[in-house]
Amino acid sequence: MMRTWLYLRPVQKNLSSLGFVRLLSSLPKISAKDVNKNVRIFQHVTPSSSPRPLVLLFGWLFAKPKHLKKFVDMYNQQGFDVISVQVFLRQLLKPKRVQSLMRDVIDLCDQEERKYQQMLVHSLSVGGYMYGEVLTNFEKYPDKYGDVSRRLRGQIFDSVIDFYGIPGGIARAITHNKSIGNKIDTTLEWYLKKFPSITSDYVKASEAFHDNKLQLPSIFLYSVSDPVCNPEHYEELAAEWRNAGLYATSRFWDDTPHVSTFKKHNKEYTQTVVDFIRHTGVTDASNIKVRTEPPIDEMELLAKGKIVSP
Known part of the structure; x- marks a missing residue:
């Protein structure tokens, strides 16, 4: 069953200052729909004179909805619709x-209400693998999905892993205990060797990711202290794409855990993303206003009674 919420402009109930009221009143009206357990759509309610851009946000393993909602808020507040x-x-x-599942996501992008939206991809950790499967579907069904693939305008990769990082990435996502993590890693390596057809699918998605046949502008965001990441690989891949005449850049930080840079360095991260956009x-750069404060979580404010549900 598809569930829908409407995030309304807040009223002055339980607010402590006029400045806070003014800040909240600038928030867009967003409808949120649960398509299924994997997919949520966040759309602006207010009509736009031209199709709004759309972000495909691929989250990390074990990410909670409230964590992904921070990224959704960043894009909503910049004028984007989001499929998470x-x-x-x-x-x-x-x-x-x-x-x-990725075919279902592509089909959503091809629905009438989204047929003319220009798109960005923002992949976080194992979201890099998910995006790879989007690309394999583009290659497998060019006639069906060609219109969707041609609307992609750029790709943002935050701490991404694909096939070659999945065993270690899963192990670290499950536990911080090194001994247990090593056992999980070993088990997953056995699993991949035991089922070569599964490994083949992972490899195809990885190759589609690395090939960048859509020739999209790209940016890699990562922390050099993140044990799950492979900074050298990111930089080598970006250099390979630049040598092929494509726009590819990166930005790194020194001190953040896996997929935590947005939380710890919110202003810098947001500015970097907006510059890439x-x-x-x-979208027209003049329509993008960088928020210097962390994106406001409307659901959190609703829970605190600071905004009113419909």
Whole structure:
């Protein structure tokens, strides 16, 4: 069943200052729909004179909705609609399920109300693998999905991992205990060797990710202290794409855990993303206003009684 919420402009109930009221009153009206357990759609309610841009947000393993909502808020407050996607461990271990889910996501992008939206991809951690499966579907069904693929304008990769980082990434996502993590890593390596057809699917998604056949502008965001990341690989891939004449850049930080840079360095992260958006031309730069404060979580404010539900 599809569930829908409407995030309304807040009223002055339980607010402590006029400045806070003015800040909240600038928030857009957003409707949120649960398509299924994996996919949520966040759309502006207020009509726009031209199609709004759309972000495909691929989350990390075990990400909670409230965590992904921070990224959703950043894009909503910049004028974007967002389709947020995450997979569960049981799905991640069976690529055919992820491939089917990604086809569902592409189909959502091809619905009439989204047919003319220009798109960006923002992948976080294992979201890099999910995006790889989007690309394999583009390659497998060019006639069906060609219009969608041509609307992609750029790709943002935050701490991404694909096939080659999945065993270690899953192990660290499950536990911080090194001994247990090593056992999980070893078990997953055995699993991949035991089922070569599954490994083949992972490899195809990885190759689609690395090939960048859509020739999209790209940016890698990461922390050099993140044990899950492979900074050298990011920089080598960015250099390879630049040598092919594509726009590819990166930005790194020194001191943040896995997929935590946005939380710890919010202003710098947001500015970096907005600068990249401007480069892609996905929307008029004059319509983008960088928020220097962390994106406001409307659901959190609703829970605190600071905004009123419909």
